[in-house]
Amino acid sequence: MSDAGPVISRLLSLARPYRGWMLLAGGIACLTILASVALMAVAGWFIAAMAIAGVTTGMMNYFLPAAAIRLFAILRTGGRYFERLVSHEATFRLLAELRLWLFRRLAPLAPAGLADRRGADLAAGLQADVETLQHAYLRLGAPIVVALACGVLVVALLTALHPPTGLVVGALLIAAGGVVPGLARRAAERPGSEAVAHRAALRVAVADFLQGGTDLRAAGAVGRRLAALDALGDRFADAQRRAALHGAFAEAAVGLCAWLAVWGAALLAAGAVTAGTLAPPLVPALALAALASFEAVAPLPGAMQRWGEVMAAARRLFALADRPPPIGPFPARSPAPCDDGLDFRAVRLRYAPDGAPALDGLDLTIAPGCHMAILGPSGAGKSSIARLLLRFWDYEGSVTLGGHDLREYTPEDLRRLVGLAAQEAHLFNATLRENLRVAAPEAEEEALRRCLALAGLDEVLGELPEGLDTWIGEGGARLSAGQARRLVIARTLLRAPLILVLDEPTENLDATTSRRLLAALAREREGRTTVLITHDPAAARLFAERIVHMEAGRIAG
Numbered sequence: 001m002s003d004a005g006p007v008i009s010r011l012l013s014l015a016r017p018y019r020g021w022m023l024l025a026g027g028i029a030c031l032t033i034l035a036s037v038a039l040m041a042v043a044g045w046f047i048a049a050m051a052i053a054g055v056t057t058g059m060m061n062y063f064l065p066a067a068a069i070r071l072f073a074i075l076r077t078g079g080r081y082f083e084r085l086v087s088h089e090a091t092f093r094l095l096a097e098l099r100l101w102l103f104r105r106l107a108p109l110a111p112a113g114l115a116d117r118r119g120a121d122l123a124a125g126l127q128a129d130v131e132t133l134q135h136a137y138l139r140l141g142a143p144i145v146v147a148l149a150c151g152v153l154v155v156a157l158l159t160a161l162h163p164p165t166g167l168v169v170g171a172l173l174i175a176a177g178g179v180v181p182g183l184a185r186r187a188a189e190r191p192g193s194e195a196v197a198h199r200a201a202l203r204v205a206v207a208d209f210l211q212g213g214t215d216l217r218a219a220g221a222v223g224r225r226l227a228a229l230d231a232l233g234d235r236f237a238d239a240q241r242r243a244a245l246h247g248a249f250a251e252a253a254v255g256l257c258a259w260l261a262v263w264g265a266a267l268l269a270a271g272a273v274t275a276g277t278l279a280p281p282l283v284p285a286l287a288l289a290a291l292a293s294f295e296a297v298a299p300l301p302g303a304m305q306r307w308g309e310v311m312a313a314a315r316r317l318f319a320l321a322d323r324p325p326p327i328g329p330f331p332a333r334s335p336a337p338c339d340d341g342l343d344f345r346a347v348r349l350r351y352a353p354d355g356a357p358a359l360d361g362l363d364l365t366i367a368p369g370c371h372m373a374i375l376g377p378s379g380a381g382k383s384s385i386a387r388l389l390l391r392f393w394d395y396e397g398s399v400t401l402g403g404h405d406l407r408e409y410t411p412e413d414l415r416r417l418v419g420l421a422a423q424e425a426h427l428f429n430a431t432l433r434e435n436l437r438v439a440a441p442e443a444e445e446e447a448l449r450r451c452l453a454l455a456g457l458d459e460v461l462g463e464l465p466e467g468l469d470t471w472i473g474e475g476g477a478r479l480s481a482g483q484a485r486r487l488v489i490a491r492t493l494l495r496a497p498l499i500l501v502l503d504e505p506t507e508n509l510d511a512t513t514s515r516r517l518l519a520a521l522a523r524e525r526e527g528r529t530t531v532l533i534t535h536d537p538a539a540a541r542l543f544a545e546r547i548v549h550m551e552a553g554r555i556a557g
Contacts, residue, residue: 004311007311007314007315007318010314010318011133011136011137011141011314012141014094014097014098014101015094015137015141017097018090018093018094018097021086021089021090021093022087022090022137022141022142024086024090025083025086025087025090025142026142026145026146026149028079028082028083028086029079029083029087029142029146030146030149030150030153031075031079032075032076032079032080032083033146033150033295033296034150034153034154035072035075035076035079036072036076036292036295037150037154037157037289037292037293037295038068038072038289039069039072039073039076039292040288040289040291040292041285041286041288041289041292042065042068042069042072042285043069043288044281044284044285044286044287044288044289045065045281045282045284045285046065046066046069046281047284048280048281048283048284048285049065049281050062052280052281087138087142088138090137091134091137091138094137095130095131095133095134098130098133099130101321102126102130102317102321105320105321105322106320106321108325108327108328109320109323109325109326110392111387111392111393112326112327112351112392112393112394113323113324113325113326115351115352117320126317126320128196128199128200128203128313129196129200129313129314129316129317130313130317132196132306132309132310132313133310133313133314133317135303135306135309135310136310136314139299139302139303139306140303140304140306140307140310143299143300143303144300144303146296147177147296147297147299147300148177150293150296151170151173151177151293151296151297154169154173154289154293154296155169155170155173155293157289158170158265158286158289158290158293161282161285161286162268162269162272162278162282162286164268164272165264165265165268165269165286165290168261168264168265168268169261169264169265169290169293172257172258172260172261172264173257173261173293173294173296173297175257176253176254176257176258176294176297176300177296177297177300180250180253180254180257180300180301181250181297181300181301181303181304182304183250184246184247184249184250184301184304184305185304185305185307185308187246188242188243188246188247188304188305188306188307188308189307189308189311190308191239191240191242191243191246191308192239192243192305192306192307192308192309192310192311192312193308193309193311193312194235194239195236195239195240195243195308195309196308196309196312196313196316197312198232198235198236198239199236200316201232202229202232202233202236205225205228205229205232206229209225209226209229243305243308243309244305246305247301247302247304247305250301250304250305251298251301251302253301254294254297254298254300254301257294258290258291258294259291261290261291261293261294262287262288262290262291263287264290265286265287265289265290266283266284266286266287269282269283269286269287270283326393326394327391327392327393327394330410330411331407331408331409331410332410333410334408334409334410334413334414335402335404335408335409336402337401337402337403337404337417337498338402338403338404339368339402339403340368340369340402340498340499340528340529341365341366341367341368341370341400341401341402341403341529342364342365342366342389342399342400342401342499342529343364343365343366343398343399343400344362344363344364344365344385344397344398344399345363345397345398345399346361346362346363346396346397346398347359347361347362347363347388347395347396347397347398347399348360348361348362348395348396348397348553349381349384349388349393349394349395349396349553351393357553358381358384358553359381359384359385359388359395359553359554360381360552360553360554361397361553361554362381362385362397362553362554362555363554363555364385364548364555366529366531367529368529369527369528369529370529370530370545370546371522371525371529371530371532371543371544371545371546372529372530372531372532372544372545372546372547372548373531373532373533373534373539373540373541373543373544373546373547373548374531374532374533374534374547374548374549374550375534375535375537375540375547375548375549375550376535376549376550376551376556377535377551378535380550380551380552380553381550381552381553381554382503382533382534382550383422383423383503383533384553385501385531385533386420386422386501386503386531386533388406389401389406389414389418389420389499389501390411390414390415390418390420391406391407391409391411391414401414401417401418401499402417402498416495416497417497417498417499418497418498418499418501419492419493419495419496419497419499419500419501420492420501420503421488421489421491421492421500421501421502421503421505422488422503423503423504423507425488425491426475427472427475427476427479427484427487427488429471429472429473429474429475430471430472431466431468431469431470431471431472432448432452432461432464432467432468432469432470432472432487433445433448433468433469435472435476435487435491436448436451436452436468436487436490436491436494437494438491439491439492439494439495440494440495443494445468447494448468448494449461449468451490451491451493451494452487452490453520454489454490454493454520454521454524455486455487455489455490455493455517455520456486456513456516456517456520457483457486457487457490460483472484472487480508481507481508482508482509482510482513485505485507485508485509486509486517489502489505489517489521493524497528498528498529499528499529499530499531500525500528500529500530500531501530501531501533502521502530502531502532502533503533504533504534504535505517505518505521505532505534506518506534506536506539514539515542518539518542518543519542521543522542522543532544
């Protein structure tokens with residue numbers, strides 16, 4: 001493809017900090033292959049020389065070639081072990097850095113810049129693409145460099161011993177290491193790209209199936225979804241099969257070249273022995289060295305088979321990472337807020353350029369220390385106010401926080417000043433303690449327990465077998481929906497924000513638990529501006545000093 005050059009250049013630039021590890025791995029791999037070639041050559045010479053000496057009752061030095069064979073065998077075995085050790089260490093370090101690099105590029109995009117990507121596609125697709133890139137370094141780049149270096153050295157050695165053999169082996173190495181992998185790359189590129197796309201679609205479909213299993217069973221649609229998954233799996237397997245088929249043909253072609261090299265070296269060397277220009281023991285030495293030299297190019301067909309997958313995965317990652325941040329630029333420093341008041345003037349917000357406005361000329365003043373409830377039906381724009389305060393989306397109009405324009409604050413300071421207990425907040429597959437400390441990594445256990453008690457989870461905590469060290473599962477799967485909701489609230493309280501925004505805090509809670517939670521939050525709200533977003537008038541009356549109603553993205557009445 002025309003963009004392969006820039007993609008490869010970027011992959012190499014990401015690997016630059018680990019070039020020392022990679023050079024070391026490449027050096028060990030070259031040493032291993034050269035030791036293998038030397039082992040085969042010396043062993044072939046030694047066996048032939050011993051046979052000739054036995055027939056002719058001649059004398060020969062047994063100890064030196066025997067010691068050389070042992071040395072090369074040890075180098076070959078040890079080299080293979082240490083090459084795997086170093087190359088995998090380099091690759092794992094590189095993949096760890098690549099994940100951090102990608103996260104740094106994606107963080108400014110979330111959520112507005114990633115709104116067109118589904119969560120399962122981002123989580124599963126990006127993970128698969130990053131893992132695919134290990135082949136770019138471990139099974140693509142390194143084998144090519146090693147094959148080139150070892151091929152040149154082996155051909156030079158064979159040419160020095162017997163020029164005709166060196167030329168024949170060199171030509172066949174070029175065919176096996178250049179022509180055959182090149183054809184394999186072209187043939188496997190399309191099915192490799194298709195495999196990446198089908199794999200991403202399959203991961204998304206599986207995630208949707210698992211998350212929506214209850215609804216699918218209720219609707220009697222499990223069979224249809226399983227059939228769709230089977231179809232996706234078949235397409236993925238077919239793309240992999242076609243790519244593997246091209247790789248198998250390429251490997252067979254390399255094997256054919258290797259045996260042609262053996263026979264060519266043997267026949268040419270035998271002719272030279274007949275002409276009296278070459279010592280007889282060198283015939284098996286040259287033939288076996290020619291065979292062993294193809295160890296350098298043997299990985300290339302398999303590497304080229306991965307070319308399409310690697311290029312497709314790299315293009316997907318770079319296309320996402322190169323997206324311009326939808327929000328910004330941000331200032332280097334934030335002003336100190338004068339108070340915790342908020343003021344919205346003629347605020348308009350759209351989630352898509354051609355979409356309906358979520359906020360349409362919103363005018364709202366929230367005085368410092370005010371405890372306000374915002375009521376309204378779904379789609380009225382209530383949650384959009386919370387997202388706007390954290391600058392998740394850009395907006396038109398004016399918003400001030402503490403007497404300063406919202407655009408004057410850095411994202412980090414906004415997250416510190418505004419605590420949002422959102423409906424879609426994520427819980428990690430970790431312990432209660434770790435999920436809470438996402439908000440405050442240095443928080444003491446007493447503070448954790450206090451916030452859990454405020455959220456009404458103290459009794460639940462007492463029933464858990466491992467207390468704060470209990471694992472809650474992916475997305476809080478081991479908790480009920482109401483418990484997960486209250487854990488998000490406890491995590492928000494732990495940050496002690498200047499402004500507290502509670503988005504539907506009583507969702508999935510029974511009436512008694514809702515009243516207890518709101519009463520506890522009412523005691524905790526003192527000294528800070530608090531905004532309750534709800535569709536429940538009873539909750540608003542119980543919690544708030546001031547209630548406003550929203551309709552169609554603006555304050556009603």
